[in-house]
Amino acid sequence: MIEDELVRIWQSSPNQERVKFEKSRLIIEVQSTLDQFHKGIKYRDLMEQIAAIVGMPVFAYYAYHFPYILTKIASVLIIFWGIFVIIRIRSAKKHKPVSFADSYLEYLYKSREYLKVQKELLDNILYWYILPAMTLMFMFILGPGVSGRIPKLMKTGAGIVAIGIVTYFLNKRAVKKQFIPRLEKIQKLITVMESSQ
Amino acid sequence: MDQDLENTFLRALEQNQQKLLRICSVYAEDADEKKDLFQEAVINIWRAMPSFEKKASLSTWMFRITINVCLRLQSREAKKRDRFRKMDSITIENIKHEETSHEDHERLIKLRNCIKKLNDADRAVISLYLEELPYKEISEITGVTENHVAVMVKRIKEKLLNCIIERS
Numbered sequence: 563m564i565e566d567e568l569v570r571i572w573q574s575s576p577n578q579e580r581v582k583f584e585k586s587r588l589i590i591e592v593q594s595t596l597d598q599f600h601k602g603i604k605y606r607d608l609m610e611q612i613a614a615i616v617g618m619p620v621f622a623y624y625a626y627h628f629p630y631i632l633t634k635i636a637s638v639l640i641i642f643w644g645i646f647v648i649i650r651i652r653s654a655k656k657h658k659p660v661s662f663a664d665s666y667l668e669y670l671y672k673s674r675e676y677l678k679v680q681k682e683l684l685d686n687i688l689y690w691y692i693l694p695a696m697t698l699m700f701m702f703i704l705g706p707g708v709s710g711r712i713p714k715l716m717k718t719g720a721g722i723v724a725i726g727i728v729t730y731f732l733n734k735r736a737v738k739k740q741f742i743p744r745l746e747k748i749q750k751l752i753t754v755m756e757s758s759q
Numbered sequence: 760m761d762q763d764l765e766n767t768f769l770r771a772l773e774q775n776q777q778k779l780l781r782i783c784s785v786y787a788e789d790a791d792e793k794k795d796l797f798q799e800a801v802i803n804i805w806r807a808m809p810s811f812e813k814k815a816s817l818s819t820w821m822f823r824i825t826i827n828v829c830l831r832l833q834s835r836e837a838k839k840r841d842r843f844r845k846m847d848s849i850t851i852e853n854i855k856h857e858e859t860s861h862e863d864h865e866r867l868i869k870l871r872n873c874i875k876k877l878n879d880a881d882r883a884v885i886s887l888y889l890e891e892l893p894y895k896e897i898s899e900i901t902g903v904t905e906n907h908v909a910v911m912v913k914r915i916k917e918k919l920l921n922c923i924i925e926r927s
Binding site for chain 1: 781803807810820824826827828831863866867870878879880881883889890891899900902903907916919920
């Protein structure tokens with residue numbers, strides 16, 4: 563088969579399928595789908611902010627209401643930690659490639675960078691999310707003291723540790739199953755594109 | 760968006776729709792996904808229209824967006840089909856087989872299947888080559904040098920020819 567034949571076969575598709583579009587409706591539909599797209603992004607951002615905003619007054623109330631110094635300190639630190647978590651997640655999102663007008667290679671570089679940042683976020687989750695959260699929750703529950711509360715504290719403590727361990731392994735699994743294969747695929751494509759350049 | 764831009768968009772879409780659809784076809788598993796990818800490309804072209812800088816031709820720029828949309832959305836979104844935005848204003852019609860040669864149809868299916876077996880990067884380069892884009896424009900879209908595009912095209916064509924012969 564000669565090479566021109568490949569081009570001819572490839573371009574024979576208009577004889578087999580046709581795109582039809584109604585111009586007047588198309589513009590209206592495209593604009594309305596874009597509005598939905600922006601609404602989706604706004605909704606996601608709103609949910610994150612609501613979670614932080616709801617959590618903050620609750621722990622601010624605890625800090626004000628509970629007489630125990632350790633609980634007060636833990637509540638204030640939880641508020642700051644919540645703010646830190648949101649900033650950390652949002653700053654990782656900034657690396658996401660958004661422009662469809664980049665070249666393919668630029669897109670691959672940006673995707674690799676984005677996945678690396680996200681992977682690093684999950685790899686280090688023990689230090690910036692799980693350990694601070696567990697420490698602060700222990701401080702919070704230990705605030706009223708331990709006398710006469712040991713069985714209850716043991717149960718709550720075990721629950722906190724269990725949640726921490728599950729969170730840790732779920733994130734490790736996500737890194738292994740989702741991020742590493744994607745990073746490897748992107749690296750492979752970059753190698754294909756860069757080789758013999 | 761002003762009327763001039765809207766008209767430019769519609770005109771360019773009319774001129775390039777078949778080419779864009781062909782590119783989508785090598786990234787789609789079935790006809791529905793092809794339509795979804797095509798619609799998504801149309802939406803993103805429209806969205807990016809105000810930022811078009813005329814450094815490249817409008818059709819090259821449309822190819823670039825379409826390739827990027829297909830590469831980003833193919834497998835990831837196939838599992839979440841409902842995420843695609845549905846538009847009734849675009850339809851894709853299959854023409855009855857009597858109007859087209861059966862042999863041509865078979866060959867096209869064979870070629871598309873062989874292209875689908877390539878990796879994403881090779882698929883992007885060969886689909887642009889088959890649209891008869893010059894190496895310079897393929898280089899602008901993919902971000903690799905013209906020389907490298909030429910090397911890639913040569914290698915991919917060999918792969919494709921072998922694949923088609925094997926299937927014949």
